[in-house]
Amino acid sequence: MKRYLTAVATIDAVPLQELVALGVRGLIFDLDNTLVAAHSEEVPAATTDFLREARRLGLATVIVSNARRPRAERLGQIMSVPVVARARKPFAGxxxxxxxxxxxxxxxxxxxxxxxxxxxxxxxxxxxxxxLVDPISRDEDFLVRAARPVDYVLRRLLLPRRRAGAPGTPGSPRP
Ligand SMILES: [Mg+2]
Structure with missing residues (x-):
């Protein structure tokens, strides 16, 4: 498969059908600020709906998070998604x-x-x-926030960005 990279604003804009068409059969999710707001104990409705759609398409799912275990596992249970906590991303393990x-x-x-x-x-x-999705919340841990300028530049350099309803539109401007 050609290297596939894209950026969308929110979780429900992740192009599931397109990924399935590319041969994707499973999804590894980050937890904080991807599926739920950082430090939150609540699962947004958009995430629940999105996970339902992913399952409908036959995709297996797992959360791989650097977050601590009790909270990550609690949230995983609410979403019915298995969790690898304290995962030490970005290391390959x-x-x-x-x-x-x-x-x-x-x-x-x-x-x-x-x-x-x-x-x-x-x-x-x-x-x-x-x-890559935009972070749900601005409430981030110090190291995550400190690395945001680099994150932002890499996104601009490497990732086509598209708006909902305009699949494949490269380089759409940020809102
Ligand atoms: Mg995150």
């Missing part, structure tokens, strides 16, 4: 653990996250398609 849960090879699994350095780099090294 984090993604290998996720792939082991899914029992799929990397090229059949897309990564979905909100941060290029933690979620993107490791996924690309595994040859996984990558979808």
């Amino acid at each position: 984090a993604y290998r653990k996720g792939l082991a849960v899914l029992q799929l090879p990397g090229h059949q699994v897309a990564a979905v996250g909100d941060h290029f350095l933690t979620d993107g780099l490791g996924a690309l090294r595994q040859g996984m398609p990558l979808v």
